[in-house]
Amino acid sequence: MKYFRMEEFKCKCCGQVDFPENIKALVENVLDPAREKLGKPIVVNSGYRCPKHNIAVGGVVNSQHMKGEAADLCCADNKRLAEIIEKNGKYDQMIKYLRPDGSIRFIHVSWKRNGGNRKQRLVSK
Numbered sequence: 001m002k003y004f005r006m007e008e009f010k011c012k013c014c015g016q017v018d019f020p021e022n023i024k025a026l027v028e029n030v031l032d033p034a035r036e037k038l039g040k041p042i043v044v045n046s047g048y049r050c051p052k053h054n055i056a057v058g059g060v061v062n063s064q065h066m067k068g069e070a071a072d073l074c075c076a077d078n079k080r081l082a083e084i085i086e087k088n089g090k091y092d093q094m095i096k097y098l099r100p101d102g103s104i105r106f107i108h109v110s111w112k113r114n115g116g117n118r119k120q121r122l123v124s125k
């Protein structure tokens with residue numbers, strides 16, 4: 001946890017942070033290396049979500065946000081951030097959420113601490 005604090009990952013509705021060990025693994029394997037290479041701040045829009053909050057924001061039923069395995073990120077150059085994550089090659093799932101003009105609104109990225117990372121890339125419009 002070099003560039004991020006656990007506090008940045010707490011649930012937006014209740015302030016809870018479950019599965020901190022999973023969040024730590026996500027940061028150390030995916031977020032910190034990406035932040036290092038990017039050289040600019042990264043904002044965590046959504047980190048851990050309690051089940052109630054996940055429903056409130058329309059998250060999928062098995063959302064990795066509820067396990068502390070996922071974060072939604074944005075920064076001044078989302079395209080570059082996506083390229084860096086991709087190139088680093090350590091992620092379970094990366095979803096680029098696009099604006100109507102095709103630019104990246106935010107990036108969802110996940111990491112499974114216990115292995116079986118799928119390296120799956122998706123685009124959501």
Ligand SMILES: [Zn+2]
Pocket residue numbers: 011012013014015016049050051052053
């Ligand atoms: Zn909550």
